[in-house]
Amino acid sequence: MPPKTIFMMTPEERITRQKALIEQMGRIFEKQGFGLITGRIMGLLMVMDKEEYTFDEIVEELKISKSTASHALRILEARDLIEYKTQAGARKRFFQLRRFDSSALIDDHHNKLKESCNYMKAVLDLKADPESPNALFLRDIVQMINFFLDKFDELKAEYFSRS
Amino acid sequence: MPPKTIFMMTPEERITRQKALIEQMGRIFEKQGFGLITGRIMGLLMVMDKEEYTFDEIVEELKISKSTASHALRILEARDLIEYKTQAGARKRFFQLRRFDSSALIDDHHNKLKESCNYMKAVLDLKADPESPNALFLRDIVQMINFFLDKFDELKAEYFSRS
DNA sequence: TTCTTAGTTCGGTACTAAACGAACTTAAAA
DNA sequence: TTTTAAGTTCGTTTAGTACCGAACTAAGAA
Structure with a gap:
């Protein structure tokens, strides 16, 4: 277990480590029979400080195609692992982790x-x-x-x- | 849960049901990232009344090639899910479930x-x-x-x- | 109406993995 | 020593999957 070194970490360092955790989540999900990207999305929504992402932000952040994102998001939603908020009169969806009880x-x-x-x-x-x-x-x-x-x-x- | 109907079941019927459970084990293992055959071997060793199988018996029972059997058995052994007995002065191995504590x-x-x-x-x-x-x-x-x-x-x- | 935004669907490619058959290996039997 | 039994290894085929780009759709904005 890593010590709590957050106070002696630069913001860039923190982000680097967070991205490593996203990759780790990708591999964890792969082991469980999901796709790599599916796991990375879960990681993104779980570890980053920004905890709500739009479709386009996910595409950009993970450098994946829109079709891949669309596919993976539907899988995650079907499994109740993520959810999204909408705003009246806007088509954008804000994806976030499903924080179950x-x-x-x-x-x-x-x-x-x-x-x-x-x-x-x-x-x-x-x-x-x-x-x-x-x-x-x-x-x-x-x-x-x-x-x-x-x-x-x-x-x-x-x-x-x-x- | 099925009722205990064993006494009103013909031997063939019982075997048919056992084979269905072997297939089910195949799918259970697939879900966990193993191969289908790997799971079928586990099923075979677990559900059938005969609880020790030689290499050739496994090949014959599951209708798979020797190479496939060899590969799957090594995986199962590496994971400590099966084990085998040998007899002095004989090359045959008798595979069985590893019955851990x-x-x-x-x-x-x-x-x-x-x-x-x-x-x-x-x-x-x-x-x-x-x-x-x-x-x-x-x-x-x-x-x-x-x-x-x-x-x-x-x-x-x-x-x-x-x- | 036309344009833009926010996605979805489709078709193809490239990669991965399962399973096979055939050739090989090794040890006991004859 | 040759044969047989018991597997292993190798190379190939096949099937499945991940991901992409491009074309499409549907709804709001201009």
């Missing part, structure tokens, strides 16, 4: 875990020998996931009641 | 969460205005993740002490 993050996590748990249960239901090594292994995992899923709900309640 | 699953999860948390902290450290909407949003997320990470350790201890 942090409880949504937990629910998301919860659902993904539940999904893999269900897959394993389906596998178990089809095992001829419920005591086979894999069956034992899978039941072990399923049991643990169920424990954590239950506790998740409690923790969520605890966290949101105290804050 | 379920605590490894939690640790994995823990590390991934920590990583994204660190990314957000890096972004926060570079914000000119620590009260900007995105900064507030990110701090909110970071705080929540930290809460859950701490509790994770407690839950892990609780789970493994009682079982």
Whole structure:
């Protein structure tokens, strides 16, 4: 973790580092099966001090074509990762990060875990020998996931009641 | 969740369903950036009643070329998702699922969460205005993740002490 | 009405990755 | 020693994807 050196950093230095984080976000998104540009847009909207960008500003900032921007923005919007504001009587859209409630993050996590748990249960239901090594292994995992899923709900309640 | 209908299922029916689960695993792995075949091999080793396959059996069962099998198996091994047994004085390898301890699953999860948390902290450290909407949003997320990470350790201890 | 702004859609290119077959390798069996 | 079994490596084909530029569209401005 880098130390908080912001006070001894020139503005240019800060921007350089921010751009590095944008690239990093590009790679993170690539790993998750999105395109590089898609991730860069997410990075741009997340790390820069300017937190609202128009279509043209995104095109210019990331040096991409309008078609690429259009495509990537639609993907991000479909996934509810970004949103945009409009102003009455203007066609311009102001894109920004979708700042969801942090409880949504937990629910998301919860659902993904539940999904893999269900897959394993389906596998178990089809095992001829419920005591086979894999069956034992899978039941072990399923049991643990169920424990954590239950506790998740409690923790969520605890966290949101105290804050 | 499907009902436990195994007792009213013919053996062929069961195998048909198992093969469907193999395909599903293929798609799950694809989503995570692996190849389709890689996922099918994982599915094969996980869902079928036969839980150990030789190279040739995998080739035959999935109808893939030997080169494809060789490549995919090396990837899975490198990621510690499968392993194989050998028998003294025989070249054949018997592949099977790597049945890791379920605590490894939690640790994995823990590390991934920590990583994204660190990314957000890096972004926060570079914000000119620590009260900007995105900064507030990110701090909110970071705080929540930290809460859950701490509790994770407690839950892990609780789970493994009682079982 | 015509022009400009703010995008979208379409078609093509270039790159990447999956999978294959054939040739090669290495070790045990005969 | 030759053959067979068990894979590996290499080069190619094929399929898919990312991105671009150019042409198009739709709505507000002049």
